[in-house]
């Protein structure tokens with residue numbers, strides 16, 4: 001199929017630039033739109049999320065595959081070490097992305113979201129002037145397949161950033177494909193089925209900049225949510241911590257290991273696995289001393305595919321728990337709503353009307 005236009009998944013209202021707000025004065029009164037009253041005072045646990053060694057997976061070590069399988073069921077998150085992406089490329093991604101967020105406002109305006117579109121600097125999931133906002137500026141861009149790139153955004157990105165994003169996109173696509181193959185193997189999903197879905201898969205990056213906040217406890221950098229994607233690979237760009245994962249009613253602080261990626265299972269893989277794998281809620285908190293930056297690279301099935309629980313996992317004893325949907329419709333539905341907890345996957349869940357407990 002020949003396509004040359006970037007898909008339109010919807011839009012989000014314009015919001016202030018948090019970096020500009022935070023700059024005004026260190027003593028600023030936080031605008032009420034950012035002040036949250038509903039932040040759960042869940043206990044914070046000091047615990048390390050599972051660590052998976054990619055080199056062992058590639059050597060075919062079954063214990064490592066088992067470890068990844070358990071991490072995907074129980075946590076939905078793990079750190080990936082020895083992932084094979086060159087550290088010089090990762091360093092370039094870190095520096096050049098920081099530079100993009102620190103460009104003068106006049107420059108950044110060239111890459112601002114246009115009305116009716118989601119790509120560029122701006123917001124996501126904001127649909128009313130009353131809605132609370134995250135203490136975060138974001139840059140969202142569709143990176144692969146190349147024919148879905150936005151023709152007036154991608155080519156206008158400054159060099160060397162554009163080339164670095166292109167290289168990083170390729171490397172992360174390959175890494176995500178390999179991981180998804182292993183996950184499918186652990187789950188007992190046919191490789192052909194998985195490949196059919198994820199070949200030419202839709203990849204997007206959400207680059208997050210969380211400026212310093214004088215009253216960090218009043219705001220949230222990124223509200224608790226699960227990712228609607230297949231698989232997400234997060235790179236933290238600086239040392240400041242802030243990502244937290246919900247596990248057993250607690251928020252677990254993620255301390256990125258040097259040279260590791262943070263990988264998380266998204267809603268699409270939870271659906272494909274018919275609920276066996278867990279797309280975990282997570283959030284980002286902010287800091288009064290330092291800014292924080294990250295890139296979440298989302299890897300999804302191809303835009304013209306449909307997905308639902310994998311046929312090999314469905315039996316009379318284990319019926320499908322989720323509907324089958326088209327990828328494009330799924331994303332349109334996602335961006336029409338808010339990013340809140342696990343709300344969107346619930347829309348996909350089949351209600352068991354005649355279940356004995358209902």
Ligand code: OGA
Nearest residue numbers: 206208227243284294296
């Ligand atoms: C996201 C996300 C976490 C972070 O962009 O979906 O969860 O550490 N980011 O910024």
Ligand code: NI
Nearest residue numbers: 226227282296
């Ligand atoms: Ni996320």
